[in-house]
Every structure is written in C-alpha cells, then in structure tokens.
Amino acid sequence: MKNSNLDRLFNPKSIAMVGASATPFKWGSIIPLNILKGNYRGKFFPVNPGIDRVLGHECYPTVMDIPETVDVALVSTPAKTVPGIVKQCGEKGIPFLVIISANFSETGPRGAALEAQVLETARQHGIRLVGPNTMGIYSSRSDLHALMPPTMPLKGPVSMFSQSGNVGVQMLAWGMDEGVGFNKFVSSGNEGDLNSADYLQYFANDEDTRVILAYMEGLGPGLDLFPAVQAASLQKPVLLFKGGRTDAGGKAAASHSGTIAGSNRIFKAAMHQAGVIEIHTSQALMDCAKAFSNCPLPRGNRVGILTRGGGWGVITSDSCEESGMEVPPLPDVLIKKIDKLLPSYWSRGNPVDMVAAISNDPFLECLEILTGWDGVDAVIALGATRATAKFPFSEDVTKPPEVMRAIEKYLKFRRTISAQPDAILTGIKRLADTTEKPIVAVSIGPDHLHRATLQDYQVVSYPTPERAVRAIAHMVNYASFKKTARFY
C-alpha cells in the first residue's frame, strides 16, 4: 500500500492555474472564478503566456516565472501540451498537479500513450497527479473550490472521491438541499496516478473526515482496493456506490470512464468482507451520508417506533423487518407508563401509536420512555414535525363571517402547533445525546423542512419511513461489522 500524504493537495498554501484565460465561459476562466468567488484562503497564480491579468491577478507566462512556492498546479490546456507543462512544474518543484484536461486514456490507445508520457514525466520529478480528465477538487478548510462547476457545498464531515466528476459534484450540490456538508472532494478522473485506494487511505486517516463516500465504476489495472478499504472501514464508515453492476451499466461505464467493471459478484463479496457499506441508489448515498454523519451508531438491530397514525406504524414495521431489523414487543412496565400519557385506545405495543389527538400532545414524553427503554437500539419518530400544518388551509374565496372567524381561530391554533416542532426537535436532540441512540424523525414534507430540521436542531429527518429505515439498517450493519472486526 502506498502511503500518500495528500495534505498539501487538499490544503495548499498556493495554487497555480495553467491555461488560465481572461475570456469568460472557458474552463480556464471559470475555474479561477470558482476559486476566487469561494474566497480561497491561499495564494492564486494564473499562468498563460501573452495574458497580463486574470480576474485582477497578475498572470505568469509559465509556472517557472511564479516568484513563490506553489503547492498545487491545475492544468486545463490541450492534452498534447500537458507533458511539457508537467516537466516545467517538475522544475518548479510543484508536488501536486490536478489535470483537468481530457483526451487521454479515456479516448483510446493514442490518448493512453500520451497519458503514459505524462505519468512518466511526473514520476521523474516526484509529482503526484489527480486525473487526468478530472473535474477538480474541493476542500472546506481552505475554502478551495477548484472545480469546473460553480458548486459551493455546505461544510461538514463527509469526504468523497468519485470516478464520475458529474456524480461527485452533483452530490455536493444535492447536499445543499439536504443539509449534508462536505469536508473534501476529489473527482478522480482517469486515476492515471493517484487512485481510489490512495484517496480512501488518506480520508481514512484524515481527522476532519468522519464519513467517506465513494462512487466507483471499476478498478484500474493493478489497483487492489481491498487493503485500503478494510483499513478504512475499521476507522470510519465507507459508503460505496458502485456503477456498472449490470451488463447495461458496465457497457455505459466502458464508454464513460474507460474502466472495466469486472465481476460484480466477486467485487461485492470482497467489499462486504472488508466492511464496506454498499449503497444501491443515489438517494440512499445521500440519505446514509446524512445519517452516518449526524447519528451515533446503534448498538443492535432493535427499533422502537413512535407514530401518530397506525398505518404509518405498519409501513415502518414492515420496512424494518424487511431490512433485517426487529420491532420488539413493549414490556408491561413501559405499557403502564405510557398508559398514563395516552387515551385508553392507544396501540399498547410497539409501534407506539399515539392515535390522533388534537390538542394534548405527549409526543416527547412518549419518545423519552421509548428511547430510554434498553430493549431498543434506535428509534423512529413519525410525525415529529407535524409538517401538515404547512399546507394551504383554505381556498381564496370569501366566506360567511362565522366561517371566516372559525378559520382565523384554526389558523391561530396552527401557528401554535407549527411552533411545537421547536420543543419536539430540541427534545429529540437532547434524548439522542443522553441515550447515545440514533433517533430519526420522519415527516412527509418538502426538502427544505428536512434541511431545517438538520441544520437548526441537528436532528436527522426524512420524508418517508422507508428512507429512515434504510439509513438505520445500514448503520446497524456497519456497527455489527465493527463489533465483529475488533476480534480479528
């Protein structure tokens, strides 16, 4: 296993952009703009012979003309010019290059030969390469947005490497809707030099990274991911979304990243053994990033369910059992405690179905009893935010004064219950902290509601129970791996 310290790559004190441009809407000007508008904390040196200034910064003919040390050079010049530029970077003593330029091994034998030449030159100078054919890198600590798209991710503990630039940067953007923050990101491109195993190993040892996301389509020749994955999984969760699982996906991957998917069955088995959390949909990747980065791991697979409606309790129970979790029966002592809080016709079991009540709402009291019970390892709180209160209440038609007065009165009541989530969500956060159990909220409602729940209260919530269950089930499986792996 190579031991690549990528600190200077992700947190460079200075960056050069070779192929910088003063013409709008070229990558050579868009990437510098993304870096500067993101308030990058280091120094930025545009490089292009024949241009004086780029976005107010002095432009140098070559990297060798830059009067200071350079940690990272981004390169976006035509492919055939790249070997010469690598040589100059070597002479300048730049340790890391991020090669945005495309038309290398992903296009066929001619491109592959050029890529080999680039690599050879880099090795001679001890340079490490990201790419070629990468969409760039992001680092929250340095406010570094060296990316092709103008994405400005939220900051957080999730780091990601992706063999697809598009999938990667769109996960960063999607995180803004979901409240999921990123620490570091790299679009690994053709992985000519630095590859998935290197990034994985670095993220595994990076203190700022708590959760690792990976999108991979295949393994390059000679890349053995297994040792890196096994070592990383012992330290922190590795969520792997694998493209090219099928014939159709494999063919698309071959034309996209040029990788050969290989036997998916063998790959799956190896990843599972190594403790990887295998993810099957893009939504699950985001959902699990959210849960793993914001919840403690459950100690077992027993789930308590609190609900305001019986049907949703049934749906959640089905989903738990189908995901390999248990919904244990409530012991008498808990039933007696909850009897004191709820009308006599409550479910008297798990799921705890509170049954519709208009005014009195002992949601938090029930949740406290359920979460405090040592018979459950995780709790799903259905209807925590009472999201239905956000919908339009009445059509815009004039009504008789008696009806208008009743509408006014009801709207006032709605404002009261809309304010309740504050107490409920604050309470959930407190219970999660004291019990060290994951408590996940569920409310049908739009994305921004769930983002606010996470950002304002540090409570993870999803719009459907099945998404909550899936995230918890992945945490249960990972916790079980970690428990077993300790004895290896």
Add this chain to the structure above:
Amino acid sequence: MKNSNLDRLFNPKSIAMVGASATPFKWGSIIPLNILKGNYRGKFFPVNPGIDRVLGHECYPTVMDIPETVDVALVSTPAKTVPGIVKQCGEKGIPFLVIISANFSETGPRGAALEAQVLETARQHGIRLVGPNTMGIYSSRSDLHALMPPTMPLKGPVSMFSQSGNVGVQMLAWGMDEGVGFNKFVSSGNEGDLNSADYLQYFANDEDTRVILAYMEGLGPGLDLFPAVQAASLQKPVLLFKGGRTDAGGKAAASHSGTIAGSNRIFKAAMHQAGVIEIHTSQALMDCAKAFSNCPLPRGNRVGILTRGGGWGVITSDSCEESGMEVPPLPDVLIKKIDKLLPSYWSRGNPVDMVAAISNDPFLECLEILTGWDGVDAVIALGATRATAKFPFSEDVTKPPEVMRAIEKYLKFRRTISAQPDAILTGIKRLADTTEKPIVAVSIGPDHLHRATLQDYQVVSYPTPERAVRAIAHMVNYASFKKTARFY
C-alpha cells in the same frame, strides 16, 4: 360481486353532519369547517339538539327535522348513540352514512357487537355505510372535503381508497408537494359495510378516475378482492401498497385496523395474476401515481437515456437492467445523426452522453432523435432542467472589482440557462405527445422544482434516476399485463 353505485356518496347534493358542534377543536366543528372552507358545492345541514347555529348554518335537532332531501349524513357522535342515529337516517331516507365515530370492531368483541347492530339497522333501511372509524371522504368535482384533517388536495385524475385514514390523507397532502392531483378519496375505516372491493369497482367504472391507488392492511371476513381487482386492472392501473407484509407489520396492523393480514405470499400471487401493480414503498406509491396519471404507457421495455454526464448514464443503465428493462445499443444511422450535433468525444451509444458543454446545448435535438427512434419505448432525460443553476453562486464577501464583474457576467449567463428549461420542457411535452412515448425528466433538486415541471409543463420529473426507472418499470409491467390480458 355487489354492484354499488356510489355517485350520490361522492357527489352529494346535500350533506348532514350529525354531532355538529359550535365548540372549536372538536371533530364536530372541524369537519364542518373543512367542508365549508373548501366551498362544498351542495347544501350543508348541521345536526345537534340544543344548538341553534353552526358556522352560520341553522342546526337541526335530528336529521328528521331537515326540511330537504339529504344524500349523505356524516356521523361523529359517541359509538353507543350511532344505532339510534342510523335508524333516524333510515326514516329520513338518507342513502349513505359516513361514520367517523370510532370504538367499534377495531376495539374488540363489545365494539364488534355494536358495529353489527349498526349494520343490521342500516340494512333494514337500505343504507350503505362508509366506516365506522373512517377519517372521511373527498371529492374534487363537488369540492367536498368531508375529512378530519384540513387537507386541501390538488385536483386530478387519481382516486384512492385507504384502510388507514392517516396514510390516505397524508398521500393527499403529499400530492400537493409533488403536483399529483386527486379525484376521489375514501378512508374505508373498519369496512363494516362498503369495503375495498366496492370502492375499487366504483373507481374502475368512474370516468373521472384514471389511476387507482390503494392502501390495504388485510381483508375482512368474506371479502374476495380478486374479481374486483381483475376487472379494474383491465380498465385502468391499480397501484396497491400493502401494509402487514411481515410479522412485525402484521402485528402492528392487527392492533391498528384489526385486520388479519393472512398469507402474504398467496395474496401477492393472486394480486399479481389479477394485474395489480404492487408497490413496496410510500415514495413509490406517490412516484407511480405521478407517472401513471401523466404519461402514456410504454409499448415495450426498451429505454433510451440522454445524459449530460457519463456517471449518471451508468447509474441509470444499471437501474434499468436491474428493473427488467433493456438499454438497447444505438444503430449507426442514429449515431451519424447525433455526430452532427455533438463534439466528437460524445459516447456514441445509448446512454447518449452529451458530455459537458458550456454554451451550445443541443439537448432537445438529441432528445428528438432518441425519442423518434423506433428502437426505444421510453426515454429518460437526465439533466433536463439544469437544476444546478438554482444554487447560491458566491459567498457574501466583497471581492476585487474584476472578480465582481466576472460574477455579474456569469450570473447573467445563469439567468439565460435557467430560462432554457422552458424551451426544453415545452419540447419534451411536444415530443411525448407526438411519439406517444413516456419521456421522464430527472434533475437533482428540491420538490418544488419537480412540482413546477409537472404543473407548468405537464412533464413528469424526479430528483433521482432510480425513481424515474422504477416508475417506468411499473408502467412497462402494467402495459405488458394489458397486452396479454386482451387474449384471455
């Protein structure tokens, strides 16, 4: 099979509310408020001895005192009073009762005996019952919101019956986020009289209903759903979400709706044979309601994929194959056509990967070629709305004037591409209409974006490719059932 014409139930000219109240926050006043604020098109008669007026309407001591014909009586009085009220309704000649009151068979033998008494009385008078223990009914044509919660659903072609009131009314509310409109809804409650088979049969023959949604937990004694389901599925799609599929879910259902789930394996097999579209998650129920009510059925299982990024094409291809669909290779003649539109390094295959382009965007031209190809039955258009343009572009920090000018220029460009979805979405709608193939858009982005796509352009869109694939796969399976069933 009973032949129940429920026209007068769903579109009554007049409604009585027995147990109406002038006290806010009791069901007896909330339900009348929901009816009146929803601008119900018929006449409304509150009933309660000892109250003069409810929300400006004269209140009658009993239904028999109402001076006009009554089509439907809602009842929300205590359970033990209901048999007497049913008798009075019989004497008044009211054909349909909606019994909101609970504490009947769902609570045990005593409640079951009372429910039997209610049914016996109703039968003597030829009255048909919804419930007991129902959350009410909704009908778009009559603007009738006879529901416990204040939900004001969007109008549309989807009708739903639900054995869980909560699941049902939350689907109505959720539809407002997703742009999915409802025609009729009934919370079927204990199904003492009218049951799932009756509602199914009625919706099957109802011209205003194009898609039927069902949430069921179990079958009452003697209820044979099979003939109704088979007849309905030949006419229109029946999307069934079954709760109580597992031991845990079955136990929760027993304590909720009191139903016995029975053998899920046999039920599944029967439903499949009858052509039912079996749905496995709440999200899939909403997603499929959207697709089935807005897209033509595909004629086969071959999917064309248009993408702006290779990785998403891979993910979509995997998902298609895993869902039993094909992603056929592009014939040379199509490759040559698309060669004229895209840079030489496009994927030259299906998925058609356009490869990132900043300004020139022949998205619609490529889509037209792909959709017009007789080798595909459905098309997924990834990145149709360019949703990333909605995210914040720059942090709120003062920057050097050159950077500020570049930001201004880029923002202007962004406004231009933000306006492009108008042309693209209008184009998608036109292509869907002319080719009669489903074209489903995908863009990572918040709910309101997808609602607008549907409401403003009649284009179905989802935030992830897997959700689009799942909806199309269900349409493919249903289309295949209909094709085969013709020869029965």
